[in-house]
Amino acid sequence: MTGSKKNKKKRSLQVFLLVLPLLLFVISLGIGSYAISPRDLVGTLISTISPSSYPDIPPVYRDVLFRIRLPRLLLAMAIGASLSVAGASLQAIFRNPLVNEYILGISSGAAFGAALSLVFLGRAFPPHVSAFLFGILAVLAVIGIAGRGETASLISLLLTGVIVSAFFSALLSVVEFFASPYVLQALFFWLMGSLALAGWRDLAISLPLIIAGLLFLILFRWRLNVLSTGTDEARALGVHVQREKILVIFLATLITASATAVVGIIGWVGLIVPHLVRLMVGTDNRLVIPLSAATGASFLLLADDIIRGISPLEIPIGIFTSILGIPLFLFLLKKAKRVWL
């Protein structure tokens, strides 16, 4: 195969990955336990702009489409993109393919925050805010303990992440011990990670931060290439390594915590998607970051479509991505022995 043909094929693949979430989004609008025919689906969409053109559309179609499916699909895309980009960015700066978006303690911090809120603030106060704050706090604790500036080696950050995670898990157990069984039921449901009750309010809470963080990391993508070359090389190229690494960690934390706060813990996305993308387009972060965003959005949409399409039962997406993720990750590991960063 000639070089130009290869490039053309590569370019087509990249365009396909970027367009795929939009295609899946349109298809996903037609999937769900409440049956709406394609004609009625189009009619419902048009009738919102021009009510007289489809006067016979039942109001329930609008509720299903605009109050249930649309926010859920948008949230799935935003969360998929966030977790994937966070995973890819952290893998780049830590120069380690096994790093994931929760490695610095976000998940256990957020879980503890959600538990505190559910136990002490009651139902009037959604657990999102507390989950978000404690997710961020966990990562700040990791950075604070591991030390900033030149002293913070990547290994010490990762190890501190493990320790802080364990600490927040222990605190979670303490809260669970004192929680009433009724609160525990709500907490376990949150911990499983689910898009089941996603609404516009969840989007309003999380989307501004997710979009800001994603945009920043996508714009920053070329510097990730420099950071992933190693501290000395990056410094030689004039990059303030430690400051920029902390910035990447902060942005990855921001989008992961925003995602986790509204849907709970959805594992494996930040590990599988960047690996899949690297297998397809190589290790250049200028491509890996935006394509991870698009592929992550597609991955979570697809996973959610399977959940919504196969049965009336709501399988928590966190369980589903783990079941799907582990064999897929093993497969990718075998395929991508040579290409990881």
Added chain:
Amino acid sequence: MEVARKFFRFMAVALFMVCGFMKVMATTHLAGEKRTVKDTLGRIIQIPDRVERILSLQPEITRILVALEAGDKLVGLDYFVRRDDHLFKIIFPAQERLPVVSKPDDSVNKEVVVALRPDIIFASPSELLVPDSIQQALGIPVVALSSLGSFRNLLDEIELVGRVTGREARASELISFFNENMNAIRQTVGSLSPERRPRVYLAFWSSLLRTPVDYGPVTAAGGVNVAAGLLPTHPGSPGAVVTLEQIIAWDPDVILVHGNYPPSERRVTVEQVVSDKRLRSLKAVRNGHVFYTFGYWYWWDPAQVLVETLYLVKLFYPEKLRDFELEAAGNTIFEKFYGQAGLFSKLGEALAFHDWIKEK
């Protein structure tokens, strides 16, 4: 030669007889002291025919033991009945001296269990790993039992617990009382065509989306559970989690919200369901047919579930129970089971259900 042949013949006959005798001994031993039960998880367990020391980690069984006047055989409790069961303290004051062996994370302190020397342990089937983990570690038979929303299962439990505790007479008295009430309910509801029966969705366990896949009180009260027949989330669980769209597709006539929670602990309320714009097209919401019902209380209470069925008859067919006083009936039923007057009213104060049962 002849002597040798005779000797071998004698030995063969003797061996045959010894083997036969041993087989009879084994069977007798099995039939005399042990019986085999199949629990809710499908485990086949050998249990003693009679037991004196019982550890119950299953609130439903603990309540049945007290109702059978066999509470004195309890040697330990699970955390829920000690900490969160408002009624248990009243129906069984002796519980205060019993140790608690479990924690909210389902873990069990095995050392305490060994020290308590129970003959049998009753566990909840929803905690899948606990029964085998204790049984294998300690060699004590652990039976995971639950009614899973079925009256038949509940009555079988009462019968089994009655048998192993030697309270057969009391068990059959309670079973007869239960059946008599059910027959009366059946007569009150009368024969109804399927289209006259309200289609009911139950929002249980602190979530709008969690629903029991079998719920005897709804069926007995003449309703149809829209989620009947769905697969539960796991074996030993009474419920499933469904999608929001599926609830809209079912379009139930009535939505019942789990009400067995103190008001401050309710994660899902009737007000939330009624004001949820995603559900506004549902018949139940449009017609204002969203109510609380009692529901599980860390599994069932045999008395409360009977009261709940009466409550649901009144809810579904108010014309059939026009002058019926639920609170008085509730107190009578609880007294039959637990031997004390006014128990249902006391429970109502703890769980604040007086408001919603009187609204009907």
